[in-house]
Amino acid sequence: MRNPFSRSALGAAAVAGTIALSWLLAGPSRAAEDAVIIPPPAMDAKAADGIQTAVVAGGCFWGVQGVFQHTAGVLNAVSGYAGGAKKTAEYEMVSTGTTGHAESVEIKFDPKQISYGKILQIFFSVAHDPTQLDRQGPDTGTQYRSEIFTLNDEQKKIADAYIVQLKAAGVYKKPIVTKVGTLEGFFPAEAYHQDYLTRHPNQPYIAHYDIPKIRNLKTIFADTYVEKPTLVSSAKATD
Template sequence: MSRRTLSRLSLCAATIGALAVAAFATAPSRAAEDAVIIPPPATDAQESGIKTAVLAGGCFWGVQGVFQHTAGVVSAVSGYSGGNKATADYSMVSTGTTGHAESVEIKYNPQQISYGKILQIFFSVVHDPTQLNRQGPDTGSQYRSAIFTTSDEQKKVADAYIAQLNAAKVYPKPIVTKVGALQAFYPAEGYHQDYLTLHPNQPYIAYNDIPKVENLKKIFAANYIEKPTLVNGSKVTN
């Protein structure tokens, strides 16, 4: 069982015990992944009506949290993509053997935010696209970087943008993000939804994910909204 799985099991408890706190005390000295300021895509999608983007970039708590604070996003739901329905279950996905990646289904209004802008945020503040089958402290293929496209145009934009960023050498290593057509998206269990908003002070969230939202606010101020767009319309509890 990975460190990420152990951490999440601890965080699902009503309170964080001394062992969980001690575990996070030994974590790396920097929070989350460093944001990278990158250029927008040279080519963007021309879309109308509510569209869907599905992205995987490590733990879905942080990915969902960032896009729930992004203007133009109608909804952002944590879930699983890449495997089949029978294995779209957290306990199975956590083994890293199902083919699934922890993913977020983002429904957005192209009149307010383009697909290219969503990808720019994804590559800049959401995760480090040069890490293979891991993200920060989380390891395994379920934490891989992936873009599941819902149209040919999305695939063309994603492929072109990755090529553009690699050519510009904005990262010290090549991007390893895989681009492929979405086969299916399966929403995650209810306790995973709105997790960042509901548990902002839990150690994993505070250390790894809150900085991503702060980077969104700093780097993409025009795209940031203070009140998150929640799945359950839940009230915040610390």
């Protein structure tokens, strides 16, 4: 049976944010996956000058973007596509699961305020469940896979080492399936996907699966959480 809370089931009306909140109240009682408290990475990057970039994929980009928009030190977080070609970086095509793309988020951050390793800790802890293979919650397909797209050798070493560390720590009940790949290109998603969580907090999918992630961020990473999100529409980060 199709899950009525999956994005495919919500369809165009959900994308427009027009479904009534009453539908949410009649839905399942269990919301997003529980957050997992995990140790910080033993290997991390040193603070450096200039804006840096991280790209991660962890299911629907609405929630992942929302988490990092509420994270101190993040100057911009953009929903988009990574893992495939530019010509197929379009929502309807990516949704077929045949393009190689994953719904991803490009994070511009100040390494003097937040480290690359801290971003990964938040990614693994509250932004998604790294034990779900080619899916996240109600969404299934390779476009919803868990993957870290690295921009350089240092990021790859940190990501690989952190996954090994988390596996050894046994903090998850199931094996971590997160991939680590080299970023070949990041392509921003359509405008209506940007800042989606903030613009549609009462949309059933957002309220059920993604708002709890923001609450978990505030609870587990209180020293990193910021109440006012940094939105794409107002971000000052530059390439």
